[in-house]
Amino acid sequence: MLQEDIFKKLTAHCKEYGFIFQSSEIYDGLSAVYDYGQYGVELKNNIKKYWWDAMVLLNDDIVGLDSAIFMHPDVWKASGHVDAFNDPLIDNRDSKKRYRADVLIEEFLEKLSEKINKEVAKAARRFGEEFDEAMFRKTNARILDLNQRLESVRMRFVEASEKGDLDGIRQLIIDCEIADPVSGSRNWTEVRQFNLMFDTRVGSVSEDANTIYLRPETAQGIFVNFMNVQKSGRMKLPFGIAQIGKAFRNEIVARQFIFRMREFEQMEMQFFIRPGEEKQWYEYWKDKRMKWHKALGFSESKYRFHDHVKLAHYADAATDIEFDFPFGFKEVEGIHSRTDYDLSQHQKFCGKKLQYFDNELNKSYVPYVVETSIGLDRMFLTVLAASWKEEKITKANGQEDERVVLQLPPLLAPVKLAVFPLVKKDGLPEISQKIRDDLRFDFACQYEEKDSIGRRYRRQDAIGTPFCITIDHQTREDETVTIRYRDTMEQERVPVGKLREIISEKVSIKKVLEKLY
Numbered sequence: 001m002l003q004e005d006i007f008k009k010l011t012a013h014c015k016e017y018g019f020i021f022q023s024s025e026i027y028d029g030l031s032a033v034y035d036y037g038q039y040g041v042e043l044k045n046n047i048k049k050y051w052w053d054a055m056v057l058l059n060d061d062i063v064g065l066d067s068a069i070f071m072h073p074d075v076w077k078a079s080g081h082v083d084a085f086n087d088p089l090i091d092n093r094d095s096k097k098r099y100r101a102d103v104l105i106e107e108f109l110e111k112l113s114e115k116i117n118k119e120v121a122k123a124a125r126r127f128g129e130e131f132d133e134a135m136f137r138k139t140n141a142r143i144l145d146l147n148q149r150l151e152s153v154r155m156r157f158v159e160a161s162e163k164g165d166l167d168g169i170r171q172l173i174i175d176c177e178i179a180d181p182v183s184g185s186r187n188w189t190e191v192r193q194f195n196l197m198f199d200t201r202v203g204s205v206s207e208d209a210n211t212i213y214l215r216p217e218t219a220q221g222i223f224v225n226f227m228n229v230q231k232s233g234r235m236k237l238p239f240g241i242a243q244i245g246k247a248f249r250n251e252i253v254a255r256q257f258i259f260r261m262r263e264f265e266q267m268e269m270q271f272f273i274r275p276g277e278e279k280q281w282y283e284y285w286k287d288k289r290m291k292w293h294k295a296l297g298f299s300e301s302k303y304r305f306h307d308h309v310k311l312a313h314y315a316d317a318a319t320d321i322e323f324d325f326p327f328g329f330k331e332v333e334g335i336h337s338r339t340d341y342d343l344s345q346h347q348k349f350c351g352k353k354l355q356y357f358d359n360e361l362n363k364s365y366v367p368y369v370v371e372t373s374i375g376l377d378r379m380f381l382t383v384l385a386a387s388w389k390e391e392k393i394t395k396a397n398g399q400e401d402e403r404v405v406l407q408l409p410p411l412l413a414p415v416k417l418a419v420f421p422l423v424k425k426d427g428l429p430e431i432s433q434k435i436r437d438d439l440r441f442d443f444a445c446q447y448e449e450k451d452s453i454g455r456r457y458r459r460q461d462a463i464g465t466p467f468c469i470t471i472d473h474q475t476r477e478d479e480t481v482t483i484r485y486r487d488t489m490e491q492e493r494v495p496v497g498k499l500r501e502i503i504s505e506k507v508s509i510k511k512v513l514e515k516l517y
């Protein structure tokens with residue numbers, strides 16, 4: 001199946017099964033804003049818990065915070081967002097579509113690098129075992145030519161971006177003959193800067209009202225509370241502050257479902273360190289965060305690092321953890337070495353000292369920061385994309401069938417087990433409900449008695465429930481039930497008294513967290 005079709009099916013699945021709805025859908029929706037439905041909110045909460053526990057529970061030196069969305073307007077002057085939180089936009093005159101100019105160029109670079117990889121793969125097939133990839137890359141005329149092109153475009157792009165040279169960026173689009181992906185037209189307007197912050201007004205009388213912003217990142221709430229947390233918690237460097245919360249960006253091109261939204265959630269952790277130790281901590285958090293992703297058990301080949309060529313104004317090193325979405329490898333999480341930029345800027349703007357007295361060194365300084373910043377909604381999309389499968393199956397009676405299954409890591413599944421009476425009579429519903437009532441304190445359970453067992457299984461497969469328990473007439477005699485495993489569809493007869501143990505073992509967050517500790 002084409003990746004594009006998979007993505008379409010995945011988004012339709014999210015709606016059909018109550019994971020994600022378009023915001024204000026009955027009014028035809030609001031672009032790039034989404035609501036999480038009954039299963040979506042559970043999955044989202046489970047992802048949050050996995051992140052929070054990995055950060056706050058497992059690390060003595062990381063504490064949590066929940067800062068407000070509204071902040072003093074000067075925060076965003078100090079952070080650089082008022083002046084520099086811009087995206088360069090460009091319109092196509094024929095299609096009337098709007099694009100991010102930098103994204104058009106990045107996609108062009110990505111295509112060139114894919115071309116190179118394809119040439120290498122083709123040669124590897126042709127030469128078989130004798131193939132020397134390094135030598136081929138160094139000597140093949142076509143590869144050298146493509147590489148030279150790629151490097152020259154990249155250099156021009158970095159230079160124009162760093163200088164804020166919008167004409168230079170436009171010229172690059174023209175010179176690379178980049179066409180509108182929809183219409184194929186090359187009739188481009190000028191490039192303009194566009195600030196991504198939403199503003200609103202506080203105060204009831206319009207003359208007094210102040211413009212304030214909806215925060216475009218949660219990080220600044222952490223920086224402005226650095227002294228509060230450090231003093232009240234008597235924190236010693238190095239230490240971190242973790243926070244989960246909403247952020248808002250007026251994205252120019254909001255596409256790809258919940259990948260790019262105007263209202264979204266971030267899970268950010270700022271780690272405060274001694275100046276000079278930034279390289280070591282940057283590497284440490286790169287490694288830790290990649291482990292967190294991989295511990296979920298999806299294929300390792302779905303993740304890669306992508307180091308930034310063009311660094312943000314605050315960073316001295318930055319990388320993205322990218323995930324192989326149905327629309328290609330894209331950023332899920334950023335790890336940034338932010339130097340002392342943020343605290344120094346706030347110190348300058350608020351006129352108060354934001355420094356730490358280091359007993360060992362016997363001096364005060366502004367700490368450096370390494371940040372890990374992951375989009376909760378993007379993480380949600382990675383989990384769904386990696387879990388969604390359409391499978392051909394053979395039913396018990398030998399007939400061919402199909403099923404859609406979400407092979408969610410059990411710790412993230414919205415419902416951990418479903419309890420079914422085989423039939424709606426003979427006391428089986430009562431026994432089933434008793435079993436459910438006994439287990440509901442430990443796991444998110446569902447009780448279902450409508451439709452055939454097969455249909456009930458399909459519904460639970462579609463929302464990713466790892467276990468289905470069926471109560472039949474034999475249960476009345478020997479207190480055993482069948483447990484059916486979502487991924488293998490195998491069924492096993494087990495004593496009712498063993499259910500808690502079997503299920504705990506598989507859905508436990510502890511098992512996954514232990515891999516990280």
Ligand code: ATP
Nearest residue numbers: 249251259260261264331332333334373374375378
């Ligand atoms: P992008 O390059 O995709 O715009 P970014 O580099 O601006 O992202 P950061 O500012 O580093 O993103 O934000 C940290 C994380 O927040 C990102 O890795 C991403 O997971 C998430 N994020 C950022 N913008 C959005 C958005 N519009 N919708 C959903 N998640 C987002």
